[in-house]
Amino acid sequence: MTSLKKLLLGEQGLVVIFALAFLVVSLTVPNFLTERNMLGLLQSVVTIGIVACTMMFCLASRDFDLSVGSTVAFSGMVAVMASNATGSILLGLVAALICGGLVGTVNGVVIARFRINALITTLATMQIVRGLALIASDGRAVGINDPSFYQLALSRFLGIPTPIWVMALFFVAFGFLLNRTVFGKNTLAIGGNPEASRLAGVDVARMRIWIFALQGLVCAVAGVLLASRITSGQPNAATGLELSVISACVLGGVSLAGGRAAMTGVIVGVLIMGIAENVMNLLNIQAFYQYVVRGLILLMAVLLDNLRSSAAGRRA
């Protein structure tokens, strides 16, 4: 192998490619490398970034969750409606977390205890939950009464908007959870070989329920921040989010066959998605083309991953 090939196909290959792409874009696209644009870019990936943290766990354990978009919209709705009704933002937040956690737990229990395929289960809950959001709001956007709710998204700390901090915090926390805790390692083990993990004493069913419950909770956080940013609860918010999130994870080297995941990879995956969209916006490329480009990026990432595996000479 030449050293260039080694660099690109090695462990940190994606990071290297990302750095190169970032450099090229910074030099060629006007207005890209400005503070304003950078913050805007990060703001735009907050929802994807936060949800990707737990989607990574889900995929790493060989599961799948299509219901995240609906859950984000639903829990955003709940937060707005509950805080409007009670006059307390805190109660609104708690209600949203409970609802999100509940959706996740239901997913987990159905999948792990009743052994229903994750794809089917979450396809069902995706529709049910979206339906609930539409029913609750009668299909219309629900405005926020208390302006201090906006502050969740608008406030800044050290000049950087709060949602970006929240996302960064999640990256750190879930990176730690994945790499340094029994929970994270067991997640990866389940993905690698569920039966072997069970026989090695991992409570596989309980782990899976926890992973889905966490996923629901995290969706609720993302939903609240999203509602605050768009200043209302929108029943149609975050449609198609599940695909963007899964794309970001796959871009970041999370294996759909389970057992392989890294937080740094996922962060890079999320940023690549954000940059691609941002650059296309800056260059005034029509939205129609953006779909094509996003699809192509995903395909390339998967091909790269494939090349990397065969270069590493894996037997399986």
Add this chain to the structure above:
Amino acid sequence: MQDFLEFRTISKGYPGVQALSNVSFSVRKGAVHGLMGENGAGKSTLIRVLSGDQSADTGEILIDGAQQHYRSVRDAFHAGVIVIHQELQLVPELTVAENLWLGRFPGKAGVIDRQQLTGVVSKKLAEIGIDVDPSVKVASLSIGERQMVEIAKAVMLDARVIALDEPTSSLSSRESEILFSLIDRLRANGTVILYVSHRLDEIFRLCDSLTVLRDGKLAAHHPDISKVTRDQIISEMVGREIANIWGWRERSLGQERLRVENISGAKLRHPISFSVRRGEILGFFGLIGAGRSEMARLVYGADARNGGTVSVDGVTITADSPPHSIRSGIVLCPEDRKFDGIVQGRSIEENMTISSRRHFSPFGIINPKKEGALADKFIAKLRVRTPSRRQDIINLSGGNQQKVILGRWLSEEGVKVLMIDEPTRGIDVGAKSEIYEILYELAADGMAIVVISSELPEVMGIADRIMVMCEGRIAADIPRAEFDERRILAAALPDVQNANTLSHAQVR
């Protein structure tokens, strides 16, 4: 006779490991050539190079004097080289005949000529003496029969060289015998056979010549196997003398530790009861399919029980799942490494500490120093051949993977009852005696140990007492003083009159 298959200065390296360096030897026409060596010595790698699955870094292969340039398994096929791996490559949902024709079905315009399909196959099977119905699905065959079909496939493709990588590791002794006579017939036809095994008996029974690999290098080449002794081969393999592989010593036994009463389950209808004392090693012997693994899985809670109780130190364990059993001090090291043991894609370290890591993880946060130290300790103790504990387990040789899975349970704390199913399958002689030594140590510390094995010499070599199982029941319970090969075997065989249906009873 002249040399037919020749390896010339073959070298092959993986990141951090030189799997083969400068290996050269040759095999005569019509010879069965043995390939031996410790786990990780490079046997499978050499076979993979021969099969075109991996390409050598340097060196060449000559068949019948012609240099081979193949770059894929398909090319090797065409050159007449066929490898039969441990993981068999048949399609279970197709019939035997369909499998044998796969890729080049006879017939016209895409319509398969059924007549020819089964006709040619039955003739061929009869010719080489394989007693399998060509019209049954492969899924319904035993592992042994499937292996026969693989060999038949090789014969149908006019293979000139057939390589077998540890073919008998999951065969019953009867199935092995059938395989051996098949190999004898192939030898008479002039086929060159490369035979990898850790079992010296088989090597002496089958092989004409032998090559020993050590650390990827050629340690010895014996053109005539009748001129070497077992001890010589062992010392060539492991680089030291092993006087007595078993090394059993008298131990004092304590009070009853494990008591199993009337346990039964879906695959084990008749209730089974037995007990093991502190410090005792209880061997379970029986034919494949006798129900030993099912019994152990029930005790461990891996499968659902229909009834019965398990108690440890006089306390009944209500646990019915592996995590509970582990916490009550009962562990099971499963039989099937590939499906029930290794976690692919994860490191040796993670595979080894998957269960024990909770002991050094306050609040679920793993202490990486302790984890690493534990993994390194057992890598050294079990002599796992690897450049680093961070290596993906899938990159280890078969025997080394087995050692890692053993390490998983030997490193667990608070174990009172250790059950091991086929502990040394695919493991080399040197490491075997190492593992027995560890078992004796654990027993001396008061652990109750249950060893399930299909190798009679092994059970007789290390157990303090043997229970023989036959068709889901306990057929005999024999203390060490009364060990007798004939008696044990007789108890393991179903009914003498039914001896000819035996091969079907062994279907797993």
